[in-house]
Amino acid sequence: MAELVGSILILIGAFFHFSAGLGMVRMPDAYTRMQAGTKASTLGNTLVLTGLAFYHPGWTLKLVLIIYFVLMTNPVSSHALARAAHFIGIPMAGNSGIDALRDAQQTKRSDP
Amino acid sequence: MRRASIVFAITFFGLLFASVAINHTQSVSLWPLARSYVELVPRELGAPNVITGILLNYRAFDTLGEVAVLFMVAAGVGLVLGRQPNPTVADPPETARPSSEIVQIATRILAPLISVFAAYIIMNGHISAxxxxxxxxxxxxxxxxWLLADAQFQVDVKLLGLLxxxxxxxxxxxxxAGLIFAGGFLDxxxxxxxxxxxxxSAGAIPILSLLLGIKVxxxxxxxxARFRA
Incomplete structure (x- = not known):
């Protein structure tokens, strides 16, 4: 029973990894590609590792540590990359509409 | 054209990995050399991790050479990049764009975690991977x-070199000591x-591992640090 639950979790995680890969190919600009790659692969990693914990209950603590590490590093690194890309002026896709970071900088500049 | 090349790449790698997966057979027995190492290392050196036993005893001289190569790289980089920083080319650290608050706080949380993990890897080399x-x-x-999170962070290159x-x-x-008290150099x-x-356990392997970790x-x-400056 535990193995079945673990297998299903790993399968769902693999599906999210697949959607991350699909997003990298299909998304229109650098930011959305980064977003697809990070969000989906973070969740996919978490699910796969949780499924692994069902297979090997002895590894649970180590797996929790790895999940914590992935949850800490993956979004932060993606954030740093996206910020750097924004600062060197990599364009967004035409229909993005909103650029919150640029707006925030403009308000900061206009009111000293 | 682009689409065709993507489809081609996907099929190529798919076939490649499929052939690897299909042709994979679990090897039932070790090669004679591998078997002798697997038997010798736990018995003679007392290390459950056979690879570390090989690297830090039978092939420790080779490991010393690898570290020497790394030292040559560090020396070469220092020779090329170690001059006084050129103010017209290099960004002075004061005007460099500060990293965001998210990165700084994440660094404060992650740096101790990573250091502890590094210590764990170094000191458990003879037991586990x-x-x-x-x-x-x-x-x-x-x-x-740290260098990414804090643009003003100064690395004490001299201290690192001394260590x-x-x-x-x-x-x-x-x-x-191995030459004098045991079977040969780096025994x-x-x-x-x-x-x-x-x-x-495992004799001097944890000590060598620790020294190697500090050195690397x-x-x-x-x-x-040289590349940053």
Missing amino acids: GGGFQGGAVLASCLIL ESVAGVLFVLVGI TRVLPLGQLGAFF GCELSVIL
């Missing part, structure tokens, strides 16, 4: 994180083997 080289690299990755030299000298001294059986799998970590850190 790990060893000095890998741990040293993880240690240097912690320094990259690295001391670790290297001690490594060779342990090797000479790790100068210390009692202890119980198989215990933390203090310092060398990689110096290289990184």
Whole structure:
């Protein structure tokens, strides 16, 4: 029973990894590609590792540590990359509409 | 055209990985050389991790050579990049764009975690997967994180160089101790083997692992710091 639950979790995680890969190919600009790659692969990693914990209950603590590490590093690194890309002026896709970071900088500049 | 090349790449790699997966057979027995190592390392050296046993005893001289190569790289990078920073080319640290608050806080949380993990890898090299080289690299990755998060962070290159030299000298001294008290240069059986799998066991392998970790970590850190300056 535990193995079945673990297998299903790993399968769902693999599906999210697949959607991350699909997003990298299909998304229109650098930011959305980064977003697809990070969000989906973070969740996919978490699910796969949780499924692994069902297979090997002895590894649970180590797996929790790895999940914590992935949850800490993956979004932060993606954030740093996206910020750097924004600062060197990599364009967004035409229909993005909103650029919150640029707006925030403009308000900061206009009111000293 | 582009679509066709993508489809081609996907089919190519798919077939490649499929052939690997289909042709994979679990090998039932070890090759004679591998079998002799697998039997010898736990018995003679008292290390459950056969690879570390090989790297830090039978092939420790080779490991010393690898560290020497890394030292040459650090020296070469220092020779090329170690001059006084050119103010017209290099960004002075004061005008460099500060990293965001998210990165700074994440660094404060992650750096101790990474350091502890590096220490774990280094000190468990003789028991589980790990060893000095890998741990040293993880240690240097912690320094990259600090350099990214804090533009003003100054690396004491001289101190790192001193630590690295001391670790290297001690490594060779342990090797000479093996020459005098045991079977040859870098023989790790100068210390009692202890119980198989215990933390203090496997002779001098944990000591060599620790020295290797310090040396590799310092060398990689110096290289990184040079590239930043």
